[in-house]
Amino acid sequence: MQEYRLLPLNFRELDNKQVVISNLTNNYMLLESKEVLNQVVDGYAPAALRHHLEEGSFIASERDFESKVKLTTAAYAQLLRKDLLGQRLIMIVPTLRCDHSCTYCQVSRANQNETGFDLPSTTIPQIIEFIKRVEKPPYKIEFQGGEPLLAENFIKEFYTQFEKAVGSQNFSIIIASSLSLLNDDFLDFAKNRKIGFSTSIDAGHYAHNKHRKLITKNSFELMRDSVNKISQVLGGGRVGSVTTITKEGKDYHNDLVDVHLNLGLQDLFVRPVSPFGFAANRATSVLSNKEFVDFLRSLILRLVDEYHSGSVIIEHFFFIHYKRLINAAQGGYVDLMSPAGYAKQSLIIDYTGNIFGSDEARMIFRRHGGNQLILGNVKQPSATLDTHFSHDLLSSSFNFDIPGCNECVYQTACGSDPIYHLQEQGEPIGNKSESAFCDLHKRVFDLVIELMDNPINNSVFEKWLEYE
Ligand code: SF4
DSSP states (O other): OOOSEEOOOEEEEOTTSOEEEEOTTOOEEEESOHHHHHHHHHTOOOHHHHHHHHHTTSEEOTTTHHHHHHHHHHHHHHHHHHHHOSOOEEEEOSBOEESOOOTTOSSOOEETTOSSOBOOGGGHHHHHHHHHHHOOSSEEEEEOSSOGGGGHHHHHHHHHHHHHHHOGGGEEEEEEOOOTTOOHHHHHHHTTSOEEEEEEOOSSHHHHHHHSOOTTSOHHHHHHHHHHHHHHHHOSSOEEEEEEEOGGGTTOHHHHHHHHHHHTOOEEEEEEOOOSGGGGGOGGGOOOHHHHHHHHHHHHHHHHHHHHTTOOOEEHHHHHHHHHHHTOTTOOOTTSOSSOOBTTTEEEEOTTSEEESSHHHHHHHHHHOOGGGOOEETTSTTOOOOOHHHHHHHHTOOGGGSTTGGGOTTTTTOOOOHHHHHHHHSSSSOOGGGOHHHHHHHHHHHHHHHHHTSHHHHHHHHHHGGGO
């Protein structure tokens, strides 16, 4: 006779034949095999597992069944609420001009000396009014490009006017830059102001200089010198890095860690070559998702070793997936939200004043057009957001009712990316069996489950949470 009732669960068999199960409370559990799963489903779960299964709301006694169902519903509502709330990142593209011509550039950059690709500084009051209208403090602003440091006067002017308008304690600014053009004057300006930098450091010096093209062929060396200068003049903690992994860099995870150790950088974020915008045409150096996740595994294992040797470096692409799985408070990430983060977690104002719901939407617009992607223009009087299109996109981005996601074991940790599927498959929901977005995130979640199963790794991931 069965001694418990089964609550709804999803499952997935991993490559090593273990089976991961999950439910709407975002609880995960690893079972040794499909046979064990069958025992659980048939009502004969091994005695050693029953307590864990009950604690995770996978099974309940007859007496507790109704209350467990209600608890599951409430926990799921909380999860949705978490992804509905949160602060938008406001990105500004002061110029599309750039000194680099990177092989995987996503936005069709303009040459350094071209005209007609800059936001005029006369738009700054309009941008500030727009930001105040659509978002609440503390504001998170990021300057993107092109190369934003080609528009350093715009950035200085924006900072000064924004500080007057909202108060110095109510915002912070990140400049996403290759740092090749960072000069002493700008560094001096950044002193005692809330300005940080996000720079690109690719795996392997050779790969960095091959893909991040400068006529002088020394993009890596310029970045390294600028990061050192920022640390000397502004102190530590002002630079984060983003790493693009290409075929040329895939064996260089140790080199990447060594560079971060030498530069004193604690945070890194790795990603495959973007499938968006103009980068989609330049596939020669693109890794498969499997190759990328193999790189990620080697990198994370090296970082676990580093932690035990006394050096803390956190890789955030992996870590975001980990935090989503364990339901950590800090698990927000624009690409992994349900409903999607598009327009509600990010906005970008490009050099024309047009407003988009995400950087990817801007890239797709530059490549393919599509006026419905433009949510407004800051130059219009009292500019606000045309949310018609984004409402439609977001209302079809809850992955509990997206085919494929609705029965996926990672449903509550994963997100949906309507803009990606719009570009790749012509409609926002997408066929998940053919989606590279789905394949990538599924593989990364599998990797998290695999590495968490080792208590040595897991204890390091738990420690990383203390550095958030
Ligand atoms: S996108 Fe893929 S991995 Fe994510 S929930 Fe949907 S089916 Fe699962």
